[in-house]
Amino acid sequence: MNFTIPNLLSLLRMGLIPLFIIAVLNGRPKEAVLIFLVAGLTDALDGLIARFWSQQTVLGAYLDPMADKLLLVSAYATLAVPGVYPGVPIPVWVSVLVITRDVLIVVVSLILYLAVGVSKFPPAKISKWTTAVQVGAVVLVLLTGLFEQLAQVTRVAVILVAIFTVLSGLNYMYLANRLAAAANTEERDPR
Numbered sequence: 001m002n003f004t005i006p007n008l009l010s011l012l013r014m015g016l017i018p019l020f021i022i023a024v025l026n027g028r029p030k031e032a033v034l035i036f037l038v039a040g041l042t043d044a045l046d047g048l049i050a051r052f053w054s055q056q057t058v059l060g061a062y063l064d065p066m067a068d069k070l071l072l073v074s075a076y077a078t079l080a081v082p083g084v085y086p087g088v089p090i091p092v093w094v095s096v097l098v099i100t101r102d103v104l105i106v107v108v109s110l111i112l113y114l115a116v117g118v119s120k121f122p123p124a125k126i127s128k129w130t131t132a133v134q135v136g137a138v139v140l141v142l143l144t145g146l147f148e149q150l151a152q153v154t155r156v157a158v159i160l161v162a163i164f165t166v167l168s169g170l171n172y173m174y175l176a177n178r179l180a181a182a183a184n185t186e187e188r189d190p191r
């Protein structure tokens with residue numbers, strides 16, 4: 001196993017998750033914002049370093065998205081706990097949507113792999129937009145702990161998260177169905 005700098009940055013991002021959760025649950029907005037921004041910086045750096053210095057690895061292909069998902073799921077779970085963070089809380093139903101979509105994607109990907117051998121499940125553009133909206137909403141929620149004036153914008157961002165999450169989840173189901181159908185067709189007609 002080769003631990004490159006990008007892989008170590010992904011592991012660092014995972015290591016920041018407990019510190020982020022503690023800062024949120026202790027109602028410490030400055031620390032929570034700082035930790036989340038440092039985690040975001042490690043995400044940007046690991047991709048940049050991996051591409052620029054040709055340090056892409058199979059391990060990194062799993063670690064990077066895993067670290068991203070764990071950080072986002074942790075943020076949505078902890079920021080939905082009522083009364084612990086001084087900012088605008090994420091409604092529980094929105095957190096449930098976000099977490100359910102991510103679990104569903106992992107389960108469907110695993111089923112596609114095990115049942116029909118589909119090993120590549122490339123993300124669609126809407127999924128990338130969804131992730132951007134989800135991250136942006138977390139940043140806004142965290143910032144409302146420091147700047148109450150952002151509350152209205154944050155509430156709109158959280159509604160956008162719900163809309164994008166549902167649309168992205170439906171898109172994943174559509175793509176999964178197409179991939180499974182294509183794999184079944186190839187299995188019957190291998191030519």
